[in-house]
Amino acid sequence: MVSADPHDKDDELVPAQGSTGVKAAGELDGSSYNPMGNPGKEHWKSTYIDAPGFGEQNNIFFAAVEMTRMPMVVTDPRQDDNPIVFVNGAFLDLTGYSEDEVLGRNCRFLQGADTDQDTVAEIRAALAEHKAVAVDILNFKKDGTRFWNGLFIGPVFDREGQLLYFFASQLDITSRRIMQMSTTQAQKMEAIGQLTAGLAHDFNNLLQVAIGNQEIALKSLGNPNLTEKMLAKSQAALQKATKLTQQLLAFARKQRLEPRRVNLNSLVIEFSEILLSTLGERIDLRLDLQPALPACMVDPHQFEVALLNTLINARDAMPKGGTITIGTSILSERKKIEAQRLIGEQYVVICITDEGEGMSRDVVERATEPFFTTKGPGTGLGLAMVHGFVEQSHGRLAIESEVGKGTHVKMLFPVATGENAVAAGNSNGADDDAAAPSGEAGCVMIVDDNPDVREMSSAYLASLGYRTIEADSGEAALDLLKDAPVDLVFSDVIMPGGMNGLQLLDEVRRNYPGVATLAATGYSENLLEKPASAKDLKILPKPFKLNDLAEAVARLLPARRVGNT
Numbered sequence: 001m002v003s004a005d006p007h008d009k010d011d012e013l014v015p016a017q018g019s020t021g022v023k024a025a026g027e028l029d030g031s032s033y034n035p036m037g038n039p040g041k042e043h044w045k046s047t048y049i050d051a052p053g054f055g056e057q058n059n060i061f062f063a064a065v066e067m068t069r070m071p072m073v074v075t076d077p078r079q080d081d082n083p084i085v086f087v088n089g090a091f092l093d094l095t096g097y098s099e100d101e102v103l104g105r106n107c108r109f110l111q112g113a114d115t116d117q118d119t120v121a122e123i124r125a126a127l128a129e130h131k132a133v134a135v136d137i138l139n140f141k142k143d144g145t146r147f148w149n150g151l152f153i154g155p156v157f158d159r160e161g162q163l164l165y166f167f168a169s170q171l172d173i174t175s176r177r178i179m180q181m182s183t184t185q186a187q188k189m190e191a192i193g194q195l196t197a198g199l200a201h202d203f204n205n206l207l208q209v210a211i212g213n214q215e216i217a218l219k220s221l222g223n224p225n226l227t228e229k230m231l232a233k234s235q236a237a238l239q240k241a242t243k244l245t246q247q248l249l250a251f252a253r254k255q256r257l258e259p260r261r262v263n264l265n266s267l268v269i270e271f272s273e274i275l276l277s278t279l280g281e282r283i284d285l286r287l288d289l290q291p292a293l294p295a296c297m298v299d300p301h302q303f304e305v306a307l308l309n310t311l312i313n314a315r316d317a318m319p320k321g322g323t324i325t326i327g328t329s330i331l332s333e334r335k336k337i338e339a340q341r342l343i344g345e346q347y348v349v350i351c352i353t354d355e356g357e358g359m360s361r362d363v364v365e366r367a368t369e370p371f372f373t374t375k376g377p378g379t380g381l382g383l384a385m386v387h388g389f390v391e392q393s394h395g396r397l398a399i400e401s402e403v404g405k406g407t408h409v410k411m412l413f414p415v416a417t418g419e420n421a422v423a424a425g426n427s428n429g430a431d432d433d434a435a436a437p438s439g440e441a442g443c444v445m446i447v448d449d450n451p452d453v454r455e456m457s458s459a460y461l462a463s464l465g466y467r468t469i470e471a472d473s474g475e476a477a478l479d480l481l482k483d484a485p486v487d488l489v490f491s492d493v494i495m496p497g498g499m500n501g502l503q504l505l506d507e508v509r510r511n512y513p514g515v516a517t518l519a520a521t522g523y524s525e526n527l528l529e530k531p532a533s534a535k536d537l538k539i540l541p542k543p544f545k546l547n548d549l550a551e552a553v554a555r556l557l558p559a560r561r562v563g564n565t
């Protein structure tokens with residue numbers, strides 16, 4: 001019989017202290033529903049029995065198991081495919097099957113096409129190690145109705161430690177799941193509302209400054225000094241707006257990243273001067289860098305911004321000063337990696353630790369939400385950017401904090417493999433010697449569906465001595481190329497219509513090998529679709545500074561000429 005105590009007599013009640021087994025001690029893996037409402041220290045991770053079998057079925061325990069509304073199952077792992085050898089009435093009520101329809105079958109018949117395979121794998125792994133496991137899993141009743149099953153499975157051993165059975169309890173937690181989902185939905189709507197309001201507010205202010213100053217500039221054309229001053233102010237406001245969109249793109253993980261093979265220790269050391277000056281004298285910055293740290297594929301500039309955002313938060317949490325430690329380490333323990341919902345083999349961890357005021361659980365949960373701030377002048381975009389950047393770099397941001405004790409902010413980045421190392425080499429290779437444009441610099445075709453952007457680039461390049469041609473789509477550009485003697489095609493990546501900029505430039509490269517190519521985009525996702533022929537394509541981040549455009553064009557044109565003659 002199945003019992004928690006090997007010494008009990010058939011019909012006697014057994015005091016809980018007399019039972020044997022391994023207590024779960026609140027350490028059970030999994031995030032599943034917990035019917036006890038607390039971590040649970042008195043239920044069993046595994047249990048020992050003296051003799052296998054179901055011989056004695058007329059005692060109080062069997063009666064209880066049959067009477068309880070908690071569905072229960074016992075399987076026999078010593079038989080082929082671990083079949084069910086016992087189910088109670090509640091299990092049959094829950095699933096709608098009869099006893100002879102389930103005895104002898106593996107419990108996986110409750111699963112269906114929509115059941116999460118990671119959860120199934122989690123169960124499989126736990127059972128293979130003879131360990132207890134608790135999961136929420138999507139199951140199906142006999143009539144096809146779906147239900148969320150709060151499943152707990154634990155092993156039962158004999159005195160010699162031989163595995164005899166698995167015991168499981170099931171619980172229909174569907175209504176709780178639905179409630180949880182609608183709460184999450186409501187929270188999402190609130191976050192979106194907050195985001196929209198914050199965005200509109202910040203943008204409005206910046207637009208106000210830009211428009212107001214331009215208006216004054218227009219009215220003061222007779223006074224060039226004043227005009228210049230006003231235009232400079234207007235430009236500063238627009239640059240701030242640019243920064244804001246970049247932070248939002250970072251949060252939305254659509255920022256254009258230029259990942260390179262880097263060693264985070266070297267970056268931290270390289271940045272330490274600017275970090276120190278930002279943190280001020282009250283902060284004691286310590287480095288605890290793991291030697292021989294493997295390289296990662298990370299955009300160094302965005303990494304610096306993320307590090308600064310995190311350090312500024314740490315500084316703000318210690319108004320009276322204190323110590324901030326930047327530590328690096330290697331994470332290769334599978335369990336810990338999986339606990340972060342990551343799948344790579346090895347990660348580099350950079351951990352920023354402060355001894356400041358810390359955060360309550362509520363604040364930790366909301367800290368990465370855009371525009372969430374507890375500070376008077378904060379914009380609430382710092383950690384949103386860090387989170388977006390780390391996710392886009394295929395890593396994870398983890399925050400641990402305790403009120404009054406301090407905070408650890410960890411960024412995990414995957415270790416670079418041989419493959420992406422080659423990619424990094426290629427993208428750097430393009431940046432060779434630059435040359436200033438001359439009056440005879442050549443002909444540039446500017447392709448952009450936005451007329452303002454197109455005209456601005458065109459006017460600027462013309463002012464530098466280039467001849468320019470404009471096209472508003474990829475198709476129009478290819479048409480024009482048939483007759484015009486173009487030296488370089490500069491195209492926006494995202495354009496409405498059939499052909500995007502990368503496809504256009506791919507065509508150009510194939511059909512006009514003498515023509516140089518340059519792209520611009522604010523997004524990075526499209527880079528994934530970069531055609532094989534365009535691996536080394538130079539891409540300007542958008543919005544670009546006109547100087548950067550000039551530099552990129554100057555670099556490409558002379559190099560091309562040499563190659564062609």
Ligand SMILES: Cc1cc2nc3c(=O)[nH]c(=O)nc-3n(C[C@H](O)[C@H](O)[C@H](O)COP(=O)(O)O)c2cc1C
Nearest residue numbers: 073075106107108110111120123124153166167168
């Ligand atoms: C005692 C016991 C009860 C189980 N109960 C369920 C269950 O209610 N629902 C379910 O989806 N899987 C249940 N399983 C898990 C499946 O039987 C199976 O172990 C899981 O699908 C992973 O193995 P597989 O990849 O071979 O299918 C149970 C397993 C055991 C040992």
Ligand SMILES: Nc1ncnc2c1ncn2[C@@H]1O[C@H](COP(=O)(O)OP(=O)(O)OP(=O)(O)O)[C@@H](O)[C@H]1O
Nearest residue numbers: 313314317358367373374378379380381382383407
């Ligand atoms: N190291 C930390 N210690 C304590 N609280 C922190 C820490 N880091 C972040 N927080 C909390 O998380 C909130 C959000 O941080 P986030 O960096 O996104 O925005 P912010 O610092 O408020 O504003 P911004 O960075 O845009 O100026 C902070 O307002 C603060 O409450």
Ligand SMILES: [Mg+2]
Nearest residue numbers: 309313382383
């Ligand atoms: Mg901040």
